[in-house]
Amino acid sequence: MNIQRIFTDMADADPEFYDRVSPRRASIRTLLRGASLAVLPIALGGMFKKAYGQGSPNTPLILQTLNFALTAEYLESSFYSTALNTPALVTKFNSRGLLADVTLLRDNEVAHRDLLIKTIRDLGGTPDPQPTFDFTGGKGQGGGPFADVLSNDATFFAVAQAFEETGVRAYKGQAGNLMSSKAVLTAALDIHSVEARHASHIRMIRQTQFGVNIKPWITGVTSGIPGTATQPVYAGEDNTMQSTVNIVSLPNAATQANITPNAATEAFDEPLDKAAVLAILTNFIVP
Amino acid sequence: MKDPNTLLQPQAANPADDQRALSRRRFLGFAGAFAGVSMLAACGKDDNNPSPNPGNGGVNLGSGDTGILNYAYALEQLEAAFYTQVVAAGMNWATAAEKALIADVRDHEIAHREFFRAALGSNRIQDLTPNFSTINFTNRQSVLESARAFEDLGVQAYNGAGQLLQSADYLLLAGKIVSVEARHAAYFRDLLVPVLSRIPPFWTQRPASTSTKCPMRCLPSPAPSSRKKSTQANSPPFKPPPAR
Numbered sequence: 443m444n445i446q447r448i449f450t451d452m453a454d455a456d457p458e459f460y461d462r463v464s465p466r467r468a469s470i471r472t473l474l475r476g477a478s479l480a481v482l483p484i485a486l487g488g489m490f491k492k493a494y495g496q497g498s499p500n501t502p503l504i505l506q507t508l509n510f511a512l513t514a515e516y517l518e519s520s521f522y523s524t525a526l527n528t529p530a531l532v533t534k535f536n537s538r539g540l541l542a543d544v545t546l547l548r549d550n551e552v553a554h555r556d557l558l559i560k561t562i563r564d565l566g567g568t569p570d571p572q573p574t575f576d577f578t579g580g581k582g583q584g585g586g587p588f589a590d591v592l593s594n595d596a597t598f599f600a601v602a603q604a605f606e607e608t609g610v611r612a613y614k615g616q617a618g619n620l621m622s623s624k625a626v627l628t629a630a631l632d633i634h635s636v637e638a639r640h641a642s643h644i645r646m647i648r649q650t651q652f653g654v655n656i657k658p659w660i661t662g663v664t665s666g667i668p669g670t671a672t673q674p675v676y677a678g679e680d681n682t683m684q685s686t687v688n689i690v691s692l693p694n695a696a697t698q699a700n701i702t703p704n705a706a707t708e709a710f711d712e713p714l715d716k717a718a719v720l721a722i723l724t725n726f727i728v729p
Numbered sequence: 730m731k732d733p734n735t736l737l738q739p740q741a742a743n744p745a746d747d748q749r750a751l752s753r754r755r756f757l758g759f760a761g762a763f764a765g766v767s768m769l770a771a772c773g774k775d776d777n778n779p780s781p782n783p784g785n786g787g788v789n790l791g792s793g794d795t796g797i798l799n800y801a802y803a804l805e806q807l808e809a810a811f812y813t814q815v816v817a818a819g820m821n822w823a824t825a826a827e828k829a830l831i832a833d834v835r836d837h838e839i840a841h842r843e844f845f846r847a848a849l850g851s852n853r854i855q856d857l858t859p860n861f862s863t864i865n866f867t868n869r870q871s872v873l874e875s876a877r878a879f880e881d882l883g884v885q886a887y888n889g890a891g892q893l894l895q896s897a898d899y900l901l902l903a904g905k906i907v908s909v910e911a912r913h914a915a916y917f918r919d920l921l922v923p924v925l926s927r928i929p930p931f932w933t934q935r936p937a938s939t940s941t942k943c944p945m946r947c948l949p950s951p952a953p954s955s956r957k958k959s960t961q962a963n964s965p966p967f968k969p970p971p972a973r
Contacts, residue, residue, distance in 0.1 A: 614904040618897035631888040631907070638908035642915035657830060658916040659837070659909060685848055685902060692843035696813050696835060701843065705836035710905040 500622035505567035507619045508558050510716055511630070513723060514609050515555040516572045521605060522548035524577065525598060534595040538651055547602070547640060554633050561626065574728040577601065579671050582728035587671035596652045599644055603665065604672040606641040608714070608722050610634060611675070615713035638711070659708040674722050678714075682706040788854055794899050797890050799854045801903065802845035804886055808879055809838040810859045815872055822869035827920065834876075834913050841906055873921050880914035883907075 522544055525531045535541040559569045579601075580586025591597045613634035620627040642658040648666060649656055656666035663676040682689045682703060689706035693699075701709075714722075788803075790796040812835035820828050846853055865871040887907035894900045 610908050614901065614908065617891070617900050617904050621892075621894075621897060621900065624892035627892050628888065631891045631904070634904065635884050635888055635907055635911040638911035639915040642912035643919060646916065646919045657833065658919075659833070659912045684844055684905070685898070687844055687847045689840050689844060692840065692847060694836060694839050694843075696816065696839060701836065701840045705833065705840055708833060709837035709840035709909055711908040712905065713901060 501565055501567075503619055504623055504626055505562060505565055507616050508562050508565075508626070509567070509570045510719075511613065511616065511633075512555065512558045512562070512570055513573070514605075514612050514719070515551060515558055517575060517723060517726060518605050518609060519548065519551035519555045520572065520575055521577055521602065522551055524575075525592065528592050530593050531595060531598060538595070540595075540647065540651070543643070543647065547644075550636060550640070554636075557629065557633075561629070575726055576728050577726060579725045581725055586725065587669050596648075599648050599652065600654075600667045600672075603641060603644045603648065604667060604675050604722075606637050606644060607660070607665075608675050608719060609637040610641055610711060611714035612716075612719040613637065614711065615715050615719070657708070660711065661704050662707050671725070672722075674718065677718070678712050680707050681710070681712055684710055788857070790854060791852055794895050795849070795852050797893050798845060798849055798899065799852070800890060801887065801906070802842070802849060802853055803857060804883055805838060805842040805845055806857045807859050808883065809835070809842040811861060811864075811875070811879060812838055814861060814866060815876070818866035820872075821867065822872070830916065831876075834916075837909055837913070870921075873917055877914060877917040877921060880910055880917060883910045884914055 525535075525544060526548055532541065535544050562569045574582075576582045576584060576586060577591045578584055578586035578588045579591075580589075588597050588601050591601050613630055617627065617630065617634070620630050645656050645658045645666075648654040654666040656664060660676065660679045662680040663673070663678075665672060665676050680703075689701055689709065690703055692701050694701045694705075790799040790803075812831065816828075816832050816835050820831060823831065861875075864875045884907055887903050887910065891900055891903055891907075894903065
């Protein structure tokens with residue numbers, strides 16, 4: 443498992459790396475030797491308390507940020523769990539050979555949720571309780587723009603894509619708030635990239651099994667999701683300015699032309715701030 | 730001096746870089762962690778016998794955030810060169826739809842490379858010339874497994890380096906790129922397994938039955954134990970995917 447190698451190399455570049463992650467260098471080496479990435483964030487959770495314990499001046503911001511992320515993880519884990527408890531959907535997943543996919547998505551999101559809850563507790567905080575959700579996007583009234591989300595698998599995967607991509611953008615927007623704790627930041631980055639893998643895979647499911655004209659990456663603001671309800675999930679994804687560099691002004695040696703606008707937007711995923719994410723999530727929460 | 734066992738060949742050494750903070754040894758470790766190819770042979774040798782002249786064919790990344798960004802620039806150079814070669818080789822093993830998406834991936838990696846090149850300006854490392862001689866570019870399995878390995882390790886590299894960055898702006902930029910690398914990684918997993926549900930496209934689980942085909946398994950175990958083995962320099966730490 444290459445995470446071990448990365449940790450080792452980080453230690454080469456930063457001799458204090460292990461000390462920063464854990465005061466007890468030997469214990470993390472022992473842990474890493476046998477750990478797969480699947481269990482690593484969970485195991486690391488137990489070390490947060492020791493390495494970055496309660497009382498740090500940065501702890502309130504970290505706790506606030508983790509509880510914000512927890513809202514998104516509650517939504518995703520509950521969404522997949524609900525689907526797998528809905529016989530009409532399970533039948534359709536089975537007929538398409540996608541039951542294992544949805545099951546794994548659920549398991550990943552449940553693991554993310556539980557890691558956040560444990561980390562918040564380890565840091566001396568209180569995890570927010572799980573809201574009640576309205577997966578139709580109707581703010582608790584039911585019958586929202588995705589009224590058939592729990593009976594029509596095409597709608598289900600469209601909403602799943604929107605949730606995953608909201609998650610990617612939410613974590614990306616919060617990374618800066620976690621910089622004071624290297625262990626928490628690294629765990630959040632791991633979750634962030636897994637959400638992106640989910641989004642890519644769901645997009646391929648929609649393209650290959652439902653004929654939706656999308657790619658595994660986000661071209662401009664294209665989502666392949668009907669209607670306007672999830673447009674805010676993609677707002678700003680058509681940006682081509684990165685730092686002070688306009689990507690479309692750069693050369694593509696392989697095509698003998700500049701980098702195209704489509705490639706420029708696909709190559710960089712954009713963040714969303716907390717207010718924008720909450721505005722999206724609110725549509726799916728029963729007040 | 731050209732070393733056929735080295736994945737990333739610096740085109741020109743820059744003696745002015747000798748004083749920079751990240752040493753050649755560390756660069757080799759970084760590059761080896763990502764590339765996993767024969768670079769590590771040189772890495773092991775170097776660990777046992779630190780070079781008295783690190784400027785001779787070495788690469789210095791620079792210190793602090795510049796060093797981390799140069800590390801990312803090196804990774805993006807590697808990926809962009811790989812996909813440029815994949816597409817140029819014709820992809821006769823791919824469907825039209827696959828060819829289009831893999832050309833997309835090439836363009837994304839070129840965009841990343843050119844972005845770092847422009848953003849780093851005069852602080853950037855020199856151009857690197859990869860050696861992909863262990864990859865069979867006419868073989869679907871060889872190309873796709875190599876692509877998956879590059880993308881998975883790229884994701885891990887960005888995720889691991891995030892905590893070393895001092896600037897929140899750079900952390901955000903790395904975040905913008907790493908999620909695209911993760912999308913690529915999931916896509917190549919989907920291509921390797923046409924029945925999507927048979928193997929998840931996520932890093933978190935890999936059925937044991939496929940593990941022997943995974944290039945990552947052939948990477949060396951981490952220091953310190955492996956670095957004590959005198960045989961490391963003679964045994965390639967990375968086995969290319971089986972050509973079929």
